[in-house]
Amino acid sequence: MNQTDRHIKIVLILLVLILLLLVMTFIKEYEGVKKLETLSPHETFANILNRRSPFTANDVQLIQGWMTFDYVNKIFGLPSNDLETSFDITDASYPRETLARYAERHHMNTAVFIDEVQNAVREFLTKAQ
Amino acid sequence: MASIVSFLLSFLLLYKYAALFIISFLAAIIVPLPVTEVMLGIGAFVGQGYFNFWGSLAAAQIANVLGDLADYAFARRYGSGIVHKVRLDRSRFFAKIEQEMQTHARSTIFITRFAGELGPLVNFLSGAADIPIKKFLIFDFAGNLAYYVGILLIGLWAGNYWENFSELMSLLVSIFVVLVIIKWLWHIYRRFKNNRKERNRIAV
Numbered sequence: 001m002n003q004t005d006r007h008i009k010i011v012l013i014l015l016v017l018i019l020l021l022l023v024m025t026f027i028k029e030y031e032g033v034k035k036l037e038t039l040s041p042h043e044t045f046a047n048i049l050n051r052r053s054p055f056t057a058n059d060v061q062l063i064q065g066w067m068t069f070d071y072v073n074k075i076f077g078l079p080s081n082d083l084e085t086s087f088d089i090t091d092a093s094y095p096r097e098t099l100a101r102y103a104e105r106h107h108m109n110t111a112v113f114i115d116e117v118q119n120a121v122r123e124f125l126t127k128a129q
Numbered sequence: 130m131a132s133i134v135s136f137l138l139s140f141l142l143l144y145k146y147a148a149l150f151i152i153s154f155l156a157a158i159i160v161p162l163p164v165t166e167v168m169l170g171i172g173a174f175v176g177q178g179y180f181n182f183w184g185s186l187a188a189a190q191i192a193n194v195l196g197d198l199a200d201y202a203f204a205r206r207y208g209s210g211i212v213h214k215v216r217l218d219r220s221r222f223f224a225k226i227e228q229e230m231q232t233h234a235r236s237t238i239f240i241t242r243f244a245g246e247l248g249p250l251v252n253f254l255s256g257a258a259d260i261p262i263k264k265f266l267i268f269d270f271a272g273n274l275a276y277y278v279g280i281l282l283i284g285l286w287a288g289n290y291w292e293n294f295s296e297l298m299s300l301l302v303s304i305f306v307v308l309v310i311i312k313w314l315w316h317i318y319r320r321f322k323n324n325r326k327e328r329n330r331i332a333v
Contacts, residue, residue: 002325004222008318012311019307026300033293055177059289066135068142075177098139 057125060118065100065110072099076121086120134166134295141171146184150192157196159249165280165302166295172284173291182285186277193273194266197252201265204256212257225317230258233316235268237309242272244305 055062055075063072069083073095084094091097091105103113140148149171156162168189174180209218217223230237234255241251255265280298287294 004321005318008314008321012314012318015307015311015314019304019311022300022304022307026297026304029297029300033297055289062289064135066139066142068139071142071179074179096143098142100135101139 057122060122060125063099063114063118063121065103065114066098068098069095069102072117072121076125078121078124082124083117083120087116131163134163134170137162137167138170141167141174142179145180146188149185149188153189153192154196157193157249157252158199159246161246163299165245165298168277168280169284169287169291169294169298172281172286173288174284175281176285176288182281186274186281189277190270190273193277194270197248197269197273198266200249200252201256201262204253205259205262206256208253208257221321222317225320226254226313227258228320229313229316230254230260234258234260234264237313238265238268239272239275240305240309242269242276243302244309245302247306247309 055077060076069089072078073080073083080095083089089102091102093102099114099117100110103110137148137152140152152162152167153164156164171180171185171189175182175185212218212223230251237251238255238260241247252269283294283298284291
């Protein structure tokens with residue numbers, strides 16, 4: 001067996017080992033994801049395409065810094081000026097600005113601001129019910 | 130969530146389809162962006178009513194095909210010069226890669242649309258190996274379409290839990306990449322072996 005053959009064989013063996021490791025990790029991750037009981041594994045294409053995922057008060061913890069005010073308003077069904085009023089926002093960039101960027105520009109702690117936004121949204125949704 | 134993904138998601142929320150076009154185009158060319166995670170997020174945004182499925186598919190598909198074509202055209206024009214300059218044309222291994230590309234162009238182009246950074250590499254190889262543009266376009270288009278429809282539907286199906294699927298999908302892409310490389314290397318190994326057998330037979 002010449003050197004090229006030997007090198008290729010070694011690389012192939014290493015790749016197969018990497019593949020096995022990846023597959024095992026994939027199976028472990030999949031088991032974790034399967035526990036999300038709200039997901040139905042058997043849906044037709046039409047059903048999936050028409051699927052809508054309404055956010056509720058229980059979902060406010062999904063609000064993150066990368067989200068814009070506009071997006072948060074949309075997914076939680078908030079009136080466009082609700083957060084504007086709650087936080088006394090006068091910036092022209094509202095609502096097309098991310099929560100993290102807004103907090104940064106106003107020298108606020110991002111995590112604290114997001115927490116406040118989550119509370120404001122939860123309060124609105126609870127009142128609306 | 131990784132900061133690059135957060136940045137791209139913000140970019141998408143602010144500039145929507147224009148941002149999606151730019152991200153898909155850059156990723157297709159060679160920039161290593163987390164497109165799988167981003168597209169999962171877009172699928173979820175479709176479910177939330179913030180993006181349109183067909184608009185997202187069209188923007189990503191067109192951008193990706195244009196990016197792939199840019200790589201292909203660049204390699205077609207300058208590929209042989211670069212290969213000669215870095216002396217790859219003297220490498221028997223590289224010659225085998227080119228042969229492999231020419232023999233299995235259709236399946237290689239199609240499958241590597243699912244295999245992350247191998248996609249741009251195959252685009253360059255296709256151009257350098259003079260794969261006919263029509264063949265390249267057909268299988269590139271078909272592969273990209275299958276990938277984007279699949280990933281958008283998974284994001285749409287996962288809905289608000291799409292972030293839980295990011296790791297899973299990244300692992301799947303990695304598995305694909307490794308499988309494609311194993312397939313290539315195995316074929317190249319067989320070519321070397323067959324060539325040696327032929328040479329030995331002729332010597333005898």
